[in-house]
Amino acid sequence: MGGYFSEIFYGSKSLLIGMGITFREFFKPTVTVQYPYQTLKMTARYRGHIELLADEEGNPKCVACGMCQRACPSGCISLDSVSVDVEVDGKAKKKKVLSKYDLDFTKCSLCGQCVESCNFGAIDFSKEYNLASTRKEDFHFNLLQRLKRSEEKNT
Amino acid sequence: MSAPIQLRPDETFLLNVGPQHPATHGVLRVKMQMDGEYIVKAETVLGYVHRMHEKMGENRTYAQYLPNLSRLDYLGALGYTHGHVLAIERAAGIEVPERAEYIRAITVELNRVASHLFWFGAFVMDLGGFSPLMYAIQDREHILDMLEAVTGARLTYCYYRFGGLYNDVDDDFIEAAKRFIPRMRKSLKKYDALVTGNIIFQKRLEDIAPVSAEMCRKYGATGPVARGSGINFDVRKNEPYSVYPEFDFEVPVYHECDSMARYKVRMDEMEQSLRIIEQGLEKLPGGPIMTEKKPKNIKLPVGDFYQAVETARGSFGIRIVSDGDKNAYRLKLRSPTYSNMHLFDEACEGMLIMDALAFMGSLDLVIPEMDR
Ligand code: SF4
Ligand code: SF4
Secondary structure (H helix, E strand, O other): OHHHHHHHHHHHHHHHHHHHHHHHHHOOOOOOOOOOOOOOOOOOOOOOOEEEOEOOOOOEOOOOOOHHHHHOOOOOEEEEEEEEEEEEOOEEEEEEEEEEEEEEOOOOOOOOHHHHHOOOOOEEEOOOOOOOOOOHHHHEEEHHHHHHHHHHHHO | OOOOOOOOOOOOEEEEEOOOOOOOOOOOEEEEEEEOOEEEEEEEEOOOOOOOHHHHHHHOOOHHHHHHHOOOOOOOHHHHHHHHHHHHHHHHOOOOOHHHHHHHHHHHHHHHHHHHHHHHHHHHHHOOOOHHHHHHHHHHHHHHHHHHHHHOOOOOOOOEEOOEEOOOOOHHHHHHHHHHHHHHHHHHHHHHHHHHOOHHHHHHHOOOOOOOHHHHHHHOOOHHHHHOOOOOOOHHHHOOOOOHHHOOOOOOOOOOOOHHHHHHHHHHHHHHHHHHHHHHHHHOOOOOOEOOOOOOOOOOOOEEEEEEEEEOOEEEEEEEEEOOOOOOOEEEEEOHHHHHHHHHHHHOOOOEHHHHHHHHHHOOOOHHHHHO
């Protein structure tokens, strides 16, 4: 019998302690960020989808070597190049120029192997995270066009 | 006058729990043969999120397989990637700089705390308490922020590389981790008072769902489930890897075999992980985070390699059979919850359904990890 009553006593006490904790929490400042009205700054290493980087003249740094394409586990990168005639030190030469760089973001696992494998520092992760759509095609990015657009915006 | 209802004493009915059910975590289906509120027989049905990770391991190069490992267990992904890189490094004879190993240990332990925190919240929510989940998520958020700042991802990390890491940690991370430890210790006290001491919680877990050590051995259960049944086995202690021998920590073991014991093991483990993180941050050596000759196009020698690591859920093992090529001939992932789950069928015979759901929570199941 004594056990019965002491259990009621300790049981009620444990419930009161719990309520005390939740009550105190009630007056703590809110920590929820009201997205999309408030947003957080992405950290420097945040991995959004990859993007091409430009050199000083605004052209893509990429030399279309295809290393990233081969490194990618999911085969999301497809690129193409055209060869154009350029003049280097007075001599006519052929140069590979990137003509297409598409990313299929539906398959990308953001592993970073493409960024790591590039010896020219031509790609990096973007800070893009506001991505939502009901259509798959919206996640097929034409990165070359994206680079051109952002370069135009900058100049 | 209506005829009295005819009751057949042997009448049972079939109850289908899942695959989409709020009481199961993820897409797990349990077919339960019920006698009223009591379970006569239960049968778990797996395979709803099977993604052929093992097969993918045979078709991708070793480096390309890196992102897969973090997609097994979305709550404690780093432990799994750790096992993978360790296996390859040992097989290929790659030396890892000490700093990289320390950072690995620190981040894995942080991830373990995050995983246990989420389990804690979800487990209490299974039992009907909602607030602890919110508090746990708030603490976990701090860990995820820290890990995001170093790895660039919040859950599906692809941070470890063969021979080292993707990038180094900065002072901000070290500061944040140092600040986090006392905060977490305070929270653990709060959880103790709020949940562990709670009479309803105790009544629902104590002496409920006993899992004997014998049963654990039979099904190959590891991790907190086995340690709650008095089996003192932790891969970090019993088959030391990485820099774990350098750390001073204990393996919590409880002998009660009930759901409460499994709960207590995990709660104590969080404190032990904090101890490891604390020591790791203190001892963190300088130096490079990648071996001098960064390995490229890894080919393993012909042979059979196995590496086990202690993840948040138990012993995770990766076995690689290599025929000397740049991808594995056969790759096998031993996932801890797969074994832990299987004792559910036997253990819940004759149990009340509400107890069985609490029991399932105490097993800490992550379905994508089980199904692979
Ligand atoms: S991050 Fe990984 S999956 Fe995504 S494009 Fe680069 S290599 Fe492919
Ligand atoms: S590896 Fe770099 S330079 Fe080569 S194709 Fe890819 S982005 Fe361009």
